[in-house]
Structures are given as structure tokens and as C-alpha cells.
Amino acid sequence: MNTKIYKRVHSLAESLMKAAQKKDQITFDALYGELNKICLEHEGQEKDHPVQWETLADFTDDIAQAAVYYRKALEKAEIIGSADFCSSIRFSLANMLIELNQTQEAIEVLREAKLVSANIEDKALKNEIHDLLHSLIN
Secondary structure, eight states, X not given: OOHHHHHXXXXXXXXXXXXXXXXXXXXXXXXXXXXXXXHHHHTTSTTOOHHHHHHHHHTOSXXXXXXXXXXXXXXXXXXXXXXXXXXXXXXXXXXXXXXXXXHHHHHHHHHHHHHHHTTOSOHHHHHHHHHHHHHHHO
């Protein structure tokens, strides 16, 4: 990922968190709009990256829209072959699907996440995926 864009997305995420904590909706909306603009500017371009879309999804209040953004992030992650991104994005997407009462699809997404997560170092994420999947199928 382009370092300049990564730093901007990371900075926006930190600022979005601060605005949310302060319940400053005006600042939050402006920052969110800027993040959305970055995603749309780079969509389909060389600078398009799953981090942008995953971050946008993380800060999207509309659960159905967040799921759409997580799916976009997942597409990008699969293109670059990142097991780390694929695992974390699938975990987040599964949580959105659960909120949308799409449990069967969430189970399928978590099964895929579990397979892909065999290739990552993050044991905490592996455990979260396992535990959520286990809670849904038992």
C-alpha cells in the first residue's frame, strides 16, 4: 500500500475514534466523508487497498452498508493474497452478517476465515474466529 495513503487512512481512523469518543458528530461526519472520498478516488486503481475499505466499514453505522464495504475490502485482500487481511475482514463481515440475521452466511464466512487464519500469526484473531464459529454451530 502507498505509504502516504496508509498514513492518511491511519490518521483519519485515529481522528474518527476521537470524534466518536467526544460524540462530535460534525467532525466525525467530515472525517468519514474524507475517508470515503479516498476509497472512491482509488477504487479500481493501483492504489486501491483493503485497508481503506476495511477502515471505512469499521466506521460505518449502517450495518448493511458496512457489510458491503467489508466485502469490497475482502475482494481487495484476496487479490493481494493477504491471509491477515482476509482473516480479519471475514471475521468483521461475519459479525455484520450476524447483526443482519444472516447466520448461515456468517457461518460460511467464518469457516473460510478459519481456513485462511491457519496461515497467520495472530493467535488472538484465530481464537476469536474459532469461538464465534463455535458459538454459531453449537
